[in-house]
Amino acid sequence: MRPLGTWVVIGALALIGLFAARDALRGDEAPASSPAVQRLEKRRNPPPAIATPPLIAENERLAAGLQALGAGGVLYLTDTNCRRYLLGLPALLWTTAQGLPGPDCPGAGRPVVSERSGLTAEQVGAETIEVSSEIWSFRFPGFSPTFKPGGTLTYVRDGRVYEWTSACPAGAATVTFRGLREIDRCPRQVRGVPPLVQELVWSGENDFAVIAGPPGVRSLLVKRDGRASSLFKSVGASLSGLVASPHGRYFGARVAGSMFVFDSRRPGNLALPSGAELSTAVTWSPDERFTALASKSSVYVYPGDRPGRAVRLPLTAIELDWR
Numbered sequence: 438m439r440p441l442g443t444w445v446v447i448g449a450l451a452l453i454g455l456f457a458a459r460d461a462l463r464g465d466e467a468p469a470s471s472p473a474v475q476r477l478e479k480r481r482n483p484p485p486a487i488a489t490p491p492l493i494a495e496n497e498r499l500a501a502g503l504q505a506l507g508a509g510g511v512l513y514l515t516d517t518n519c520r521r522y523l524l525g526l527p528a529l530l531w532t533t534a535q536g537l538p539g540p541d542c543p544g545a546g547r548p549v550v551s552e553r554s555g556l557t558a559e560q561v562g563a564e565t566i567e568v569s570s571e572i573w574s575f576r577f578p579g580f581s582p583t584f585k586p587g588g589t590l591t592y593v594r595d596g597r598v599y600e601w602t603s604a605c606p607a608g609a610a611t612v613t614f615r616g617l618r619e620i621d622r623c624p625r626q627v628r629g630v631p632p633l634v635q636e637l638v639w640s641g642e643n644d645f646a647v648i649a650g651p652p653g654v655r656s657l658l659v660k661r662d663g664r665a666s667s668l669f670k671s672v673g674a675s676l677s678g679l680v681a682s683p684h685g686r687y688f689g690a691r692v693a694g695s696m697f698v699f700d701s702r703r704p705g706n707l708a709l710p711s712g713a714e715l716s717t718a719v720t721w722s723p724d725e726r727f728t729a730l731a732s733k734s735s736v737y738v739y740p741g742d743r744p745g746r747a748v749r750l751p752l753t754a755i756e757l758d759w760r
Contacts, residue, residue, distance in 0.1 A: 503527035515539035553588030555617035573615035640685020710747035
């Protein structure tokens with residue numbers, strides 16, 4: 438019989454042999470925890486690139502053009518990757534180092550917000566709206582939610598416009614809206630609005646613009662200072678994407694996918710800057726003196742009634758806002 442120490446040595450040699458066989462089967466592969474493998478994993482799964490604002494060619498010349506126009510404020514641009522950047526005018530200085538989440542990611546409905554009531558409303562289904570605050574939410578049937586300037590929520594159902602009013606008759610079924618205050622409300626049809634409404638925006642407590650009409654024959658109708666008028670009629674082409682300027686003088690809507698601009702004071706669409714005929718988004722300065730229009734590869738900034746004076750910025754945007 439061999440001494441115990443001999444068996445210990447034999448066992449150790451066998452264990453070393455097993456480890457050597459394992460390393461031979463692995464070949465040149467480095468251990469999982471080695472720096473070489475860590476570098477390989479980083480190459481396979483690189484960290485997400487940090488989104489930075491795009492460079493603006495001829496920045497100084499374009500800034501001088503905006504300065505000559507008198508355009509100022511902050512332009513919010515959302516790019517095709519749903520990143521939003523803030524651009525200071527007229528100096529064309531980016532006020533954010535990285536892109537913020539944009540409001541219009543594909544497939545997501547854009548919520549509308551009322552600072553007066555502390556409520557948010559969002560289209561969460563084809564004909565379902567959710568109104569909510571930080572502590573409360575409620576869903577109901579309808580589409581095209583929007584708030585009046587005073588904070589009353591309105592919506593469209595079966596081609597008619599309704600509002601969640603606090604002036605409920607005795608015995609009416611109510612819902613307690615919990616925003617900045619708790620208010621019992623009930624739905625009520627809004628009078629004086631044309632039938633077959635598809636989209637609605639409010640420019641005052643009683644002033645509005647709607648897209649209405651049967652499929653294939655849609656009209657842009659406005660009511661301003663108690664007077665109703667038709668600005669545009671589309672036959673055979675889609676009419677959608679209704680937006681309004683801050684004080685309700687101008688409106689924008691997509692005709693067959695291209696953004697048109699309208700003045701509530703006269704019928705027909707307004708002339709656009711040369712090259713901006715296939716635009717996708719529009720916004721206005723807070724005082725409504727200037728329009729910003731986004732096309733496929735450019736953003737045009739110009740006085741609302743003088744498109745020939747437009748300053749063309751080499752930027753891409755699918756959504757615009759101006760503050």
